[in-house]
Amino acid sequence: MRKVVTISLNGNAYQIEEGGFDALQAYLETANAKLREDPDRSEIMADLEQAIAEKCNRFLSAHKSVVSAEEVQQILTEMGPVNGDPAAAGAQGASDPHHSPGATASGASASDARTARRLYQIREGAVISGVCKGIAAYFDIDVTVVRLIFIVLAILTWGAWILAYIVMMFVIPYASTSEEHAAAHGQPFDAQHLIDEAKKQYASFKEGARWRRQWRTEARAQARAWRREWRRGRAEMRDHMRWGWGPPPLNPEDTGYATRVLMGVLIPIAALCNAILIIAFLVVLAQLITRGTVFGWAPPVDIPLWADIAILCVVLSVCSAPLRAIRHAAYYSYGTSANVWFALWGSLLWVGFVIAFFWIAFHYWPEVQQFLQEIADSIRNHRASGHGNSIFFSFWRIKQLAG
């Protein structure tokens, strides 16, 4: 649902979505400012309004009475920036009539002078380094598509594409200035374009603020519902002598949409954090057993090895407690029928992350191979001296299988 604003263009009423109205107002204000010196300013403004009105008519029909924000944007792109008449404004000749952003819809030919596109890395909103974002901007496609293609390529090339990505990270320059950002998108760089962009960003910021507000309200209601359920659940448990973890699950209908979306996002993030913790735990454990040190730091001598391992386990469980809480909250918010599947999906995800890490590390990281070799050697020594140990044995098996 979007708010609609009724406007009058050169004497005719049009209904326009709020976002479109903001863009239109910005365009007309800029045009008015640019034509300050022009003696025919009011007439030109009327002409521009008339032209916009006619373009609006193109999008309206008997069953469509509102011009959408996207359509207004398209109309304004077709209109092009109002540069004022260079001759009237004192013949500085600064403005180029062909230097207009995205003049495609009005049938501008490809020879229309646009800033040359260049491939840049775009840091803003990047996942790793911004290579995918840069490529997406260059080809004017959605960044998710590029990322998916990269992932598929990485799988098909057995990880070699990851190396290609790293090479691109170093080779492709970063877009650091506004001109470079414009060139990354193939848009001309001019002040008017910047104003438009700022307006657009402000509009999306407002949209975001509204969403956040709505989410906060929903989250508060959610917290209240949880507390209520929790109290009822505790009472039920007392009544029926039911034992188990946590309050009884909610119905999915009780959970707000935004909360569920947030939880859907949190599950993979929690899984990734969990995987990192587990990897760190395993690495520290292995170092402790084989070398007696943790990244070069020797624990105080008087603590025996079993105590070190016990401390490590305590540290791990303390560190993973918040993650566990997040996961449980996430599964819980999905209600009874779904939470089993989400718990399974979360667990599979972190197991997958751990396995992927070890697989990649083993194949592309000589230190890891060397490290595992070391473990295997120490196992052999242990076995030779009659101190067979199941953990060591399993490491040795892994080495055997891989080697």
Next chain:
Amino acid sequence: MSVNEKFGPIRKGLLEFLILRIIAADKVYVADMLKKLAATEFATQEGTLYPLLSRMRREGLLQYEWQESDAGPPRKYYELTAQGRAELDELNDYWKEINRTIQQLGK
């Protein structure tokens, strides 16, 4: 700097000449002018054209008259004044001269 960029100022300067030519051929409305130009390397937009037309009218090169249209409010149809025609003849001659010069140089 691409050829396209190098000729940017020249295209800009020629826009007025082309508009005179288009208007001379027939009484036209701005959307028609844009449509005619869109297919060429002189593609332009309302934002540029309206201020230019307004200046040309002030200089007495063209005038417009309102005509009723069946699809909406009345439209401005542009036509050349006597002064505009004179200017167009001059520009046509000058353009032929320039072309001849370009052809002859380097022969």
